């Protein structure tokens with residue numbers, strides 16, 4: 001059976017999820033992507049069609065009429081309006097998946113016909129190249145087949161984990177926002193390399209591959225990151241000198257505070 005998907009609001013994250021799904025073999029002919037009805041939105045729609053071969057429209061209502069899965073990927077502030085707009089047009093049995101930070105499934109359900117299965121998901125932008133991680137949590141009336149449809153759609157975007165909905169704000173703060181923390185680290189490392197005399201292109205390549213390689217080693221070796229760190233750190237060596245500075249500048253505490261602040265903001269966005 002062919003399942004049809006509507007992606008409402010094809011911005012940064014909507015397009016990343018779209019690219020991941022198509023990269024994994026989901027047919028462009030099964031997907032409709034919507035954009036804001038504005039001059040800028042129409043130009044963006046042409047770019048989406050060009051890049052991914054999917055149908056695009058500014059009409060959310062038309063896009064959802066025959067959709068089995070409706071992926072709502074607008075900003076949290078725009079979510080209630082879009083849900084109210086599409087509610088009367090949803091096909092019977094359609095699953096609504098929201099990726100909005102903070103907004104609970106129960107809040108979403110109040111805008112939809114009673115019994116509409118809702119799944120909340122928190123992806124991240126590496127979804128675009130199939131290297132993301134998404135956490136999913138079902139709403140009150142979403143059951144196994146609904147979760148399974150969502151997971152099949154997300155499979156091409158990378159790893160998918162199920163969590164309790166109460167944990168989704170913490171997930172948002174860690175892996176949803178996390179790529180931004182890591183891009184900051186890559187940028188800072190590359191710039192530091194330039195400061196100690198490396199050419200910029202070499203410094204960027206060293207920084208990127210170091211983060212990629214360290215992440216793969218942590219994921220694939222089965223070793224705790226602390227053990228892997230010890231293996232880099234020779235007694236009284238260069239790494240120990242560098243780590244000493246990170247400890248003096250409270251970098252670990254800064255990550256803790258950053259994730260706590262992001263989680264608090266997710267809670268605020270949920271109102």
Ligand SMILES: NC(=O)C1=CN([C@@H]2O[C@H](COP(=O)(O)OP(=O)(O)OC[C@H]3O[C@@H](n4cnc5c(N)ncnc54)[C@H](OP(=O)(O)O)[C@@H]3O)[C@@H](O)[C@H]2O)C=CC1
Nearest residue numbers: 009011012013014035036073074075076078099100101123
């Ligand atoms: N960016 C990320 O890394 C992540 C984001 N998220 C969540 O994803 C959602 C989208 O975020 P992000 O992609 O960054 O935001 P973007 O602003 O890039 O994308 C949202 C898109 O939706 C469009 N839009 C707004 N209203 C409508 C409408 N009524 N009909 C059709 N399209 C509409 C916007 O157009 P316009 O610009 O004209 O308003 C924009 O193109 C948010 O809820 C966020 O919390 C979740 C995980 C990670």
Ligand SMILES: O=C(O)[C@@H]1CCC=N1
Nearest residue numbers: 101172173176177178
């Ligand atoms: O910044 C945000 O609110 C969104 C959610 C997670 C990543 N970007």
